[in-house]
Amino acid sequence: MNQEAVPHEEHVAGIAALNEPARRALYLHIVKQGGDVTRDQAAQALGMARSVAAFHLEKLVEEGLLEAHHKRLTGRRGPGAGRPSKLYRRSRRQFRVSLPPRSYELAAQLFARGLQANGSAPAIAAINDVAQDFGEGIGSEARQIAGPNPEAEHLLDATEVLLNAYGFEPHRDANGDVRLRNCPFRALAVEYRDLVCGMNLSIMQGVLDGLETSGVEAVLDPPPDMCCVVFRQTKPAPERDTSSARVAEKVKA
Incomplete structure (x- = not known):
């Protein structure tokens, strides 16, 4: 530890x-x-x-x-x-000040160690469910902030404000993806990567559920020194050509 x-x-x-x-x-x-x-x-x-x-x-x-x-x-x-x-x-160094001193991070590390050592699938699934509910609350709040019938851009702006308040530091890259420059759970993720990244992904999937939006997905794509999750635009499925001439041509072939 x-x-x-x-x-x-x-x-x-x-x-x-x-x-x-x-x-x-x-x-x-x-x-x-x-x-x-x-x-x-x-x-x-x-x-x-x-x-x-x-x-x-x-x-x-x-x-x-x-x-x-x-x-x-x-x-x-x-x-x-x-x-x-x-x-x-x-700097990668983390600063913590609490008066009087508290050690919530130590408690979280002990919880994570117990979960990982026990390997309890139901317990881990329960954590991810709670994380997704938490994320859904963030998404719902962002939708309220954006106002009635919001445009996608306004929804994204409101979401970025809230995620920034929780320490994720969202940033849109040149591809239009939203990357989270900071992992608020980094101290835990270093030792319990699968557990923490799975929880984090559940949070961000919940955010999208709360936003009630389509065309965006939360995926694991961990670059160095950033959060493991990225919001990425989904590519629309290619339209099927159902014209009778095209179908007949394929049958002859």
């Missing part, structure tokens, strides 16, 4: 670093990008001086909220290729 043993004070210091408005804005911007961001890109996006952005970005790295690495963006090597750029992305 990988229970992260980090002093409580370090969790507090990391979160306290976000109390500074410019630092918090930089952190949220980088999280929203979902990947590597340079100092210049961050400074330009937030309209601040590069030196100011660099100072705050380094503080975020120091507190463990961001990770940094160097990469040459030109694609060239050798003399004249230019210096590598420093890139920033959200």
Whole structure:
């Protein structure tokens, strides 16, 4: 069981670093990008001086909220290729603060360990049923927020707001799929992947049930460092050619 043993004070210091408005804005911007961001890109996006952005970005790295690495963006090597750029992305480290201290994650890990060791199919099915009901509640709430006779786009916007509130960080990619950039259950999913991902899929299938929409499915497609579920548009089945001429032609063949 990988229970992260980090002093409580370090969790507090990391979160306290976000109390500074410019630092918090930089952190949220980088999280929203979902990947590597340079100092210049961050400074330009937030309209601040590069030196100011660099100072705050380094503080975020120091507190463990961001990770940094160097990469040459030109694609060239050798003399004249230019210096590598420093890139920033959200840290994989998890911060938790509870006063007085609580350990709900530890309790969840013990529950998950018991379920996995017991291998009780009825118990796991019951968890997935409850998860699907929970997701259906999210979908129903999104439908209410979107208003009467909502367009698909309004339904999707409302759903993204709610999923974001639960920590999934939905994002539409270039293909129109909605990917969930964050797994709120990551600490459990690392050790109990099948159990947690199955529950997560049930939640998202429930969301679609609550939305009462068609043309979208929730499927397992786990990319690195993201949630395992993606909302994907379903492809319509090809229309059958029932013309008499076409049928007769096929019979002759």
